[in-house]
Amino acid sequence: STVPPAYTRVMLKISGEALMGDQGFGLHPPTVQRVAAEVKRVHDLGVEICMVIGGGNIFRGLSGSAQGMERTTADYMGMLATVMNALAMQSALEELDIHTRVISAITMNEVAEPYIRRRAVRHLEKKRVCIFAAGTGNPYFTTDTAATLRANEMACQAIFKGTKVDGVYDKDPVKHDDAVRYDYVSYDEVLAKHLNVMDASAIALARDNHLPIIVFSLDEPGGFQGILAGEGTYTLVK
Ligand code: UDP
Numbered sequence: 001s002t003v004p005p006a007y008t009r010v011m012l013k014i015s016g017e018a019l020m021g022d023q024g025f026g027l028h029p030p031t032v033q034r035v036a037a038e039v040k041r042v043h044d045l046g047v048e049i050c051m052v053i054g055g056g057n058i059f060r061g062l063s064g065s066a067q068g069m070e071r072t073t074a075d076y077m078g079m080l081a082t083v084m085n086a087l088a089m090q091s092a093l094e095e096l097d098i099h100t101r102v103i104s105a106i107t108m109n110e111v112a113e114p115y116i117r118r119r120a121v122r123h124l125e126k127k128r129v130c131i132f133a134a135g136t137g138n139p140y141f142t143t144d145t146a147a148t149l150r151a152n153e154m155a156c157q158a159i160f161k162g163t164k165v166d167g168v169y170d171k172d173p174v175k176h177d178d179a180v181r182y183d184y185v186s187y188d189e190v191l192a193k194h195l196n197v198m199d200a201s202a203i204a205l206a207r208d209n210h211l212p213i214i215v216f217s218l219d220e221p222g223g224f225q226g227i228l229a230g231e232g233t234y235t236l237v238k
Pocket of ligand 1: 014015016017053054055056057059060061062074075076077078079081082134135136137138139140141142143144145146
């Protein structure tokens with residue numbers, strides 16, 4: 001079956017670019033507010049929500065290192081970029097009266113809580129949205145891997161990967177009119193066909209722990225909540 005069961009705890013992964021609007025860089029507050037409103041709809045269902053936000057709208061390690069910066073330094077800059085995005089999301093969610101915690105993999109106690117697994121689980125039980133920042137805390141990883149790692153640690157039932165399109169296609173649907181969307185695709189097929197879902201380490205980590213990934217459009221108003229209510233189009237990676 002491709003229909004997800006009634007999930008009670010989920011991980012929402014979005015890229016940093018999902019927060020930049022049409023600007024091409026940085027944070028676009030109305031877009032952050034729109035994404036926060038989508039999260040609120042799911043929170044209103046009583047679902048416990050973890051979030052990981054990328055940093056690509058501000059800085060990516062690879063782009064920095066491509067310009068001669070030492071890779072690990074560039075990656076730390078990328079991780080710091082995710083903290084800024086997490087704080088922006090926290091602020092937007094709190095405007096909607098949702099309690100949140102930003103939990104950072106790199107300690108910066110003045111800004112965010114340190115990551116302590118049991119403490120984070122407790123926050124979720126109290127219906128606080130946990131925004132996991134600074135990726136895994138390690139260079140050479142991505143926020144896709146961080147989302148999969150934290151989803152496993154928090155015992156999430158699925159990762160929701162919010163993108164610009166409503167699922168995984170056999171080729172880029174923006175460039176090809178005849179691109180076909182998968183309702184379901186296996187982890188191994190994603191890896192073998194290099195389908196654009198998440199990077200290979202994240203897919204492997206999800207596969208090895210039987211964590212389903214639901215790829216859906218975050219641009220569809222009410223889409224996130226709709227899927228949790230058993231509606232809408234998406235691709236299930238399982
Ligand atoms: N990053 C890292 N380790 C992690 C997560 C992220 O080094 O565990 C760095 C890496 O340089 C990456 C950047 O942070 O390019 C931003 O994350 P990502 O590229 O995953 O952001 P997204 O593409 O989702 O916006």
